[in-house]
Amino acid sequence: MTTVSRWHRACLKVLERPSCGVIYTRSRYYNTSTRKDASKPPLMESFTCDLLRNFSIIAHIDHGKSTLADRLLELTGTIQKKQSGKNEQVLDKLKVERERGITVKAQTASMIYTFHGKEHMLNLIDTPGHVDFAWEVSRSLAACQGALLLVDASQGVQAQSISVFHNARERGLTIIPILNKIDLPAAQPERIAAQMQSTFGINPSDIIHISAKTGKGVESILEAIVDRIPPPVGSTGAPLKAFLFDSLYDRYRGVISLVNIQEGILRRGDKITSCHTRKKYEVTELGIMHPEEISTDSLRPGQVGYIACNMKESSEAHIGDTLHRVGQPVEPMPGFQPAKAMVFAGVFPVDSSDFPKLEESIKRLTLTDRSVTVQRESSSALGQGCRLGFLGTLHMDVFRQRLEDEYDANIIITAPTVPYKVIYRDREVFVSNPTEFPETSDTASRVKEIQEPVVKASIIVPEEYFGDMMELCFSHRAEDLDHRYLDAGINTSSRIILTCILPLSEIVTDFFDQLKSRSSGFASFDYEDAGYRHSDLAKMSFLLNSKPVDALAIIVHRSSQDTIARQWVKKLHKVIPRQMFEVPIQAAIGKKILARETLSALRADVTAGLYGGHYERKMKHLENQKEGKRKMKKMGSVDLPQEAFFDILSNKK
Ligand SMILES: Nc1nc2c(ncn2[C@@H]2O[C@H](COP(=O)(O)OP(=O)(O)OP(=O)(O)O)[C@@H](O)[C@H]2O)c(=O)[nH]1
Numbered sequence: 146m147t148t149v150s151r152w153h154r155a156c157l158k159v160l161e162r163p164s165c166g167v168i169y170t171r172s173r174y175y176n177t178s179t180r181k182d183a184s185k186p187p188l189m190e191s192f193t194c195d196l197l198r199n200f201s202i203i204a205h206i207d208h209g210k211s212t213l214a215d216r217l218l219e220l221t222g223t224i225q226k227k228q229s230g231k232n233e234q235v236l237d238k239l240k241v242e243r244e245r246g247i248t249v250k251a252q253t254a255s256m257i258y259t260f261h262g263k264e265h266m267l268n269l270i271d272t273p274g275h276v277d278f279a280w281e282v283s284r285s286l287a288a289c290q291g292a293l294l295l296v297d298a299s300q301g302v303q304a305q306s307i308s309v310f311h312n313a314r315e316r317g318l319t320i321i322p323i324l325n326k327i328d329l330p331a332a333q334p335e336r337i338a339a340q341m342q343s344t345f346g347i348n349p350s351d352i353i354h355i356s357a358k359t360g361k362g363v364e365s366i367l368e369a370i371v372d373r374i375p376p377p378v379g380s381t382g383a384p385l386k387a388f389l390f391d392s393l394y395d396r397y398r399g400v401i402s403l404v405n406i407q408e409g410i411l412r413r414g415d416k417i418t419s420c421h422t423r424k425k426y427e428v429t430e431l432g433i434m435h436p437e438e439i440s441t442d443s444l445r446p447g448q449v450g451y452i453a454c455n456m457k458e459s460s461e462a463h464i465g466d467t468l469h470r471v472g473q474p475v476e477p478m479p480g481f482q483p484a485k486a487m488v489f490a491g492v493f494p495v496d497s498s499d500f501p502k503l504e505e506s507i508k509r510l511t512l513t514d515r516s517v518t519v520q521r522e523s524s525s526a527l528g529q530g531c532r533l534g535f536l537g538t539l540h541m542d543v544f545r546q547r548l549e550d551e552y553d554a555n556i557i558i559t560a561p562t563v564p565y566k567v568i569y570r571d572r573e574v575f576v577s578n579p580t581e582f583p584e585t586s587d588t589a590s591r592v593k594e595i596q597e598p599v600v601k602a603s604i605i606v607p608e609e610y611f612g613d614m615m616e617l618c619f620s621h622r623a624e625d626l627d628h629r630y631l632d633a634g635i636n637t638s639s640r641i642i643l644t645c646i647l648p649l650s651e652i653v654t655d656f657f658d659q660l661k662s663r664s665s666g667f668a669s670f671d672y673e674d675a676g677y678r679h680s681d682l683a684k685m686s687f688l689l690n691s692k693p694v695d696a697l698a699i700i701v702h703r704s705s706q707d708t709i710a711r712q713w714v715k716k717l718h719k720v721i722p723r724q725m726f727e728v729p730i731q732a733a734i735g736k737k738i739l740a741r742e743t744l745s746a747l748r749a750d751v752t753a754g755l756y757g758g759h760y761e762r763k764m765k766h767l768e769n770q771k772e773g774k775r776k777m778k779k780m781g782s783v784d785l786p787q788e789a790f791f792d793i794l795s796n797k798k
Pocket of ligand 1: 206207212358359
């Protein structure tokens, strides 16, 4: 869905609401709120810093962040409660998010809540749960003073609960611990609270017990947000300083930036400039996300909202940038580490004449997903395409689905690779495309060393699956394995946290699926970048009729080269259609052939027209046919249909 249609929907929604505009909620204790003339946007100057709270919801995947966000929006009257009781997941706006039940893009929503007789503006920044989107989480946290740490009362603390907790703690955020899903029969709130105490040092009496699904206990979260999270600080009299923490793209208005005002007041018509690019803009529109855009007269210290200022290119909205008024320079805020692409893949149109359309669609989609890197690439087998860099394989899959859903693209995506570091005698280069990987066995290549990216992985698993997990890690070249009991001192069956260094390339294939299946779904997994390590890698090429097919090349570790070579030639043998001549399918590293299968020829019956005896004549026809095929094989190139590529690449390894 484009931002434009969202904008129109927002306008319609506002007009449709019975009391359109801001709806004021009733606190449980203070029944003082009134519904004002709702066609008016909120009066931003009445929300001084002490009446603002900026917070995020952080949790392991599926622990209920989006569901809780819905309940908070309903309780504050920001959205209407559905009679059906259906989970709307209002902040999961993308089709792929709704279909897969995951949050991909962090969203922002402002709500108004009356506490102790005073209206407060609570700015919620929803965060994605999957490890691929950890960058979005850090970005969201930078605009907050507090975080709701949500833990599923039936599953307990999981790998990402730990990483997001530390991320929030390092940023000095106030953490409100919450146990969710207490309605589930399998919920064990006391046990999980003890787990939270032993893992995070949280006092169990601080933990709020809720069911985001039924709404039980959710009101007390609103109270705790106001009570426990410190308000932002900032002065209206100081020069304008706005922190840009996210951006969207709108076909008509250009880039829409999400900002958190640190100091000063921002108004429509203000001339602003970016600390990063030094470019100047005029603010044409500004407002808050409620959860759709609602235009306001100003944005003030501590407030979170959107601005449109005729930024044409999304690269102009640098995430982590500081905006200030023209002629009033300020000290820029510390920015973010830019998102680092960890997984690369080639994307090609199924019909090669569709390349210009595909390139345009990719360009547009990257305007809303800034973490994707794009480079042109061409392949002799697949034609013109783009090499894209993603944060992880889920990210890659989501991007592919968005290209198909939102831009109707018909694409082939090659096997994912990670960026390898090739150290030559005189320089270092990063290679993320197997076709550019040097022949390491060739001494003339001047390669001194090859390094591959590694990650520090943490796996949390019940004790009984520990052996399986160790085996899984070893079979994926794990090093520095370590483990400890997570629930020490808690009188129940124990869970173990296993940490190790894993090559990233091992994770981008089937690691996650195997982790889930070998632990019956009980293991949770998280990882963080751990730099580069020396590795014994080589480029494996696949030859059809003795000719290498560039799009099929892969980079493999030498310890598994024979197994992979055999697996792949078998797979190719299955999917490549038979030709008029015999086709050898080979896997090779350098000049050495590691595996071979032979695709037998389609045989036309050249003797069909010959009746009766004449054995010699028959043989002569067959000999002629054989000779013809020999010639054809020499010249002939193998016809490899796109569907065959599709089959091969869609079930890698
Ligand atoms: N029984 C029960 N189910 C819940 C509760 N809260 C959430 N769920 C369910 O748990 C599943 C995951 O909820 P989400 O809100 O999508 O979780 P999330 O943390 O936003 O997921 P990601 O965005 O993918 O990280 C959904 O099927 C919800 O209906 C609860 O309190 N009780």
